[in-house]
Amino acid sequence: MAIKEVKKFPIGGIQLPEKKGLTSDQAIKVMPEPAEVAIPLSQHIGAPAEPIVKVGDRVKKGECIAELQGKISARIHSSISGIVEGIVERKKPGQGTYSCILIKKDDLELKAEAQKSARGALPEIETIRKRVKAAGVIGMGGAGFPTHVKLEPPAGIKIDTVIINGAECEPFLTVDHRLLLEEYLDLFRGLELIKKAVGAEKGIVAIEVNKKDAIEKLQQKAADWPGIEIQALDTRYPHGAEKHLIKAVLNREVPKGELPIAVNVVVNNVQTAVKIARAVDFEEAVTDRVLTVSGEALTTPSNVKVPIGTSIKDVIKFCGGPKDQQDYQIIVGGPMTGINIDDESMPVVKGTSGIVLITAAEYADSETRACIRCGKCSEVCPMYLASNRICAFVNNGLLERADDVGLKDCIECGACAYICPSKRPLVRWIKRGKAELRAVEK
Amino acid sequence: MANLFRSSGPHIESPETIETNMWSVVIALIPALIAGVYFFGLYALYLVLASALSAVVFEKPFVKNTAALGDGSAFLAGLLLGLTLPPTVPWWLPILGGFLTVVIGKHLFGGLGSNIFNPALVARAILLLSYPALMIEWVSPLDGVSTATPLQLGTDAFSYSELIIGNIPGSIGETSVIALLIGGVYLYLRDYIDLKIPLSFTAGAVGAALIFGQDPVFTILSGGLIFAAIYMATDMVTSPVAKWAKIIYGLLGGFLTIFIRRYTPYPEGVTFAILIINGASYFLDNAFETAHFGEVEFVRKKVAHFSAVITAAVLILLVGMTLIDEEAPYPGNLSYSHLNQSVPAADDFEIIERDEDDILFAARAEAETIKDLIYISRNGFEAPIEVLLILEPDGNIENIKIINQSESPTLGARIKDQDFLNQFREFTTADAEQIMAETDLISGATYSSQTVVRAVQAGLRLLIAEQETGLQDGVYQGQAEGVQGDIVLEITVENGDIVDLEILAEQETEHLAQPAYEELEEQLLAEQSADLDTVAGATYTSEAFMEAVEEAIAKASPDSDSESDFEIEDGVYQGSAEGHAGPIELEVVVEAGEITEIEVLSENETPNLGDDAVEATKTAIIENQSLEVDTVSGATNSSVGTVNAVENALDSEAEAASDQSQTEASDADSAAENGEETDTDSSATPAEESEEESTADSDLETEIAEDTAEGGSNG
Ligand code: SF4
Ligand code: SF4
DSSP states (O other), X not given: OOOOOEEOOSSOOBOOOOOGGGTTTOOXXXXXXXXXXXXXXXXXXXXXXXXXXXXXXXXXXXXXXXXXXXXXXXXXXXXXXXXXXXXXXXXXXXXSXXXXXXXXXXXXXXXXXXXXXXXXXXXXXXXXXXXXXXXTOBOTTTTOOXXXXXXXXXXXXXXXXXXXXXXXXXXXXXXXXXXXXXXXXXXXXXXXXXXXXXTOSEEEEEEEGGGHHHHHHHHHXXXXXXXXXXXXXXXXXXXXXXXXXXXXXXXXXXXXXXXXXXXXXXXXXXXXXXXXXXXXXXXXXXXXXXXEEXXXXXXXXXXXXXETTOBHHHHHHHTTOBOXXXXXXXEESOTTTOEEESOTTOBOOTTOOEEEEEETTTSOOOOOOOOOOOOXXXXXXXXXXXXXXXXXXXXXXXXXHHHHTTGGGOOOOOHHHHHOTTOOOHHHHHHHHHHHHHHHHO | OOOHHHHBSOOOOOSOOHHHHHHHHHHHHHHHHHHHHHHHOHHHHHHHHHHXXXXXXXXXXXXXXXXXXXXXXXXXXXXXXXXXXXXXXXXXXXXXXXXXXXXITXXXXXXXXXXXXXXXXXXXXXXXXXXXXXXXXXXXXXXXXXXXXXXXXXXXXXXXXXXXXXOSSSOTTTSOHHHHHHHHHHHHHTTOOOTHHHHHHHHHHHHHHHHTTOOHHHHHHSTTHHHIIIIITTOTTTSOXXXXXXXXXXXXXXXXXXXXXXXXXXXXXXXXXXXXXXXXXXXXXXXXXOOOTTOHHHHHHHHHHHHHHHHHHHHHHHHHHHHHHHHOOSOTTOOHHHHHHHSTTOSEEEEEEEXXXXXXXXXXXXXXXXXXXXXXXXXXXXXXXXXXXXXXTTSOEEEEEEEEOXXXXXXXXXXXXXXXXXXXXXXXXXXXXXXXXXXXXXXXXXXXXXXXXXXXXXXXXXXHHHHHHOOOSEEEEEEXXXXXSXXXXXXXXXXXXXXXXXXXXXXXOHHHHHHHHHHHHHHHHHHOSSOOOOOTTOHHHHHHHHHHHHHHHHHHSTTTTSOOOOOOOSEEEEEEEEOSSSEXXXXXXXXXXXXXXXXXXXXXXXXXXXHXXXXXXXXXXXXXXXXOOOOOTTOHHHHHHHHHHHHHHHOHHHHHHOOHHHXXXXXXXXXXXXXXXXXXXXXXXXXXXXXXXXXXXOOOHHHHHHHHHHHHHHO
């Protein structure tokens, strides 16, 4: 089936070297359970979960080990069968640490009961929300917003469209691509469930055209799913940014400082929709996730289903480890928005979409030079910001003026810093400016 | 890696660097450089490379970059400057230019990225102002003959295809539009150029051209406009970043370029136009900041700002333009730059004579007249043909330019062919009447070429007329009898004008005369003539004053002290004029073009006074071979009558018509005027009448013949 209409957001954005070929044809591999997992209590936006197990407790895979706290929070489940060793601190990508429940594998391979019922009619809205909440589903694209909250739009707001974000615009990452191909049934089911929960009539799966096979397959399969459309998107970074996805697909512009619900839309990640389907239909908790482990410095780039809490070191080892004699940098997430880490004991969390081993040669660390006012940064900015100006203000301590020219509007996509011929770390400056501004405003 | 700053993304970077940006523009300029070298020779290549490389060398102390050619920015700036130089500048000028570019234009402002003004244009502006003569000396492509640029020569000097290919005089790299566009396309395809500025710049220029009634295509193709639009105005550091700011910037730049070309002495207006908009680019970025994603309110606010700024700008411009237009000193398409480019050395162009739209200018350098310029406009088929003559002080036509014409492109437009125009070179004022006969008209374009000849002729006549009334510099005395004795005064003539008057001796009643002198002096300086209004209460004194002035003026007249030939056809002529007491009739014998004898046939003047005066006058005329002779004091009427009679005799045409007017020409006034005129004009009538009577205003024998013939046939 030919791809009909290809949409895109109107202004800005860049073409990136994709490097997706390393893993796009690799079927998802399931990683065996590691000897131990360190499961962070706070993998989501909101209050950390409260542990409900003691040291020495034996836990089954899928058993709840930490209960949510307050309205915006998410439950945590054990990702393996084993014994609770205690609470440990693990470094977080970037700054700070995670408090993690450390569980040692016990070889009993116990699993929490899964519902065996076959898929039938969609359950009641309340049931959907309850089961999603119970399974600890959060935004699996990286944002980590608790999904059950998202499925309950504020009163008075009418949601008409649900978009599944299959853009996957970061280089290297092919998780969503593989899920679209391999788990589209869960995806469609998940999308129907979300639609029901938020009361939307329309469901759209938006996919960049660099995943042509996925678009074609889903267009075919969606024929059996009235109410689900497949929308092709141009290959352009950052189509995966929520606001730009909406702009591209529906031509609606989310007003400054607002959420997608302001334009009657809910956006969900592919893997989130899959997890929702499994949570609602099989009452299966989120104990693992699929991520892409890739990079020119890695021996066997792969798409792997990894238990939550597995250390990054174990994952890299599972993928053959780094190539010999390669200097490399480890990036958690994609190379545009991900974080460069230097401690491989960090755990994989629900929002970890990839681990990329970038060779030292590829890694961006050129000397920062003077801004030549080429305007490239403004040209590519999907938020229509002039980041050279924002940064000029930030670097001169003029935070208010920086705010005037859009400091807070920046979505930190990194397009500007990527394109800058003077290799100016624009996004880093903007992040620092935002932090400083928050400190001033408090 | 606790440092969030270093650890956050993006972790990959594009291959673009400052170097790729700079060198790709350099590559884009190669076609223009090749064209420049092809048209202007290897020396042009030296100039460009000297400029570029010296810029690189002068930058070395300021930068860490160890690459031999630096980051490319200095090379590019130097290259841009080099390409805008005329191909004739001396060898050291590009090196100085390279220095000005990087040191003054760039590093004094803080180096790459910190300079407000385009470094190459800063250098160019400094050079233009410091070495105006070197910077506007142009040569024809291929043959290297000195000439002017299309902007100076006007719309029709070159065809569009010549302008596009670039085999025209101009800066080394600016002439070939096609080569510049090839580079532009290259930049566009490699995504190194944003078209907003080039397009809006061109649009601004076209808009201005339309407003000013110029040919928009010519406007775009000439004067380095394309070069500026693609390579100068787009300089990243000095142009705005925001979308609308870029568009406004470009429009403004294009408009200003044409505005400057038209209203200032700098025909290649791009340099100053771009420097001006450079200065505005930070403001524009602020004023026209793009609305951010999701900012609906913001858009409205900005639209309001936007409209306010635009309205204000348009208002200011409109007001400014009306002011300028009211003062627009020149008719037709003539502009100051035409004058300036014709005589670059001049610092002042004074209008000496203006007859409707025909203008005679004196081009002065340090108050000395070095050239005369004459602008003449005559109706062609469609629109006036506007001609500018450049003359040496001796009246030689040095050059002729067609400023504007709209003749049929295939035939009439050939009047701008150099072969045709060159014919006029070396004609002088003396040839004014033969021009038509001695010029080869263009077959098939007879009318158009004739019009040009007529225009040239009219121009020469304008100059002749002016020369006849002009005074020679110096100090001259005049004397006349007042109420109580002689008034002796002195006039000072400078640049052909009476600039001062001094009373040397007088015995008039002081309280009456003094105010009268003052008033008369004022009038004299204003009128530049002895024909003044008498001051009430001091009528006699006033008259005496005028008479004395007249005498002085007569002495200052160009021919008063020079022996001049009448060059009249040999023969015997009779003439008469009213003397003091009746007509004086005489016979003038001309041999070999000279008056050899004057025989008085009859006169009735006062014995021993008037008749002596007649005798003295006729001797003086023969001696001086001029009618400009002193009158005999106490017998003015007799003297003047004699002069008039001789004049009348020489003017065979006027002989029959010798009318009352001549008898009226018996006061001192007309004597002086005749004196000024008769040498060059055989008409015996006073100047004001000769104008009505015939077109004759030349001193030439042929003219007399012609006049006679014409008079005869007309009669
Ligand atoms: S891309 Fe870099 S050099 Fe260009 S304007 Fe932006 S910050 Fe300056
Ligand atoms: S990081 Fe911010 S400023 Fe830079 S392109 Fe993205 S949104 Fe624009």
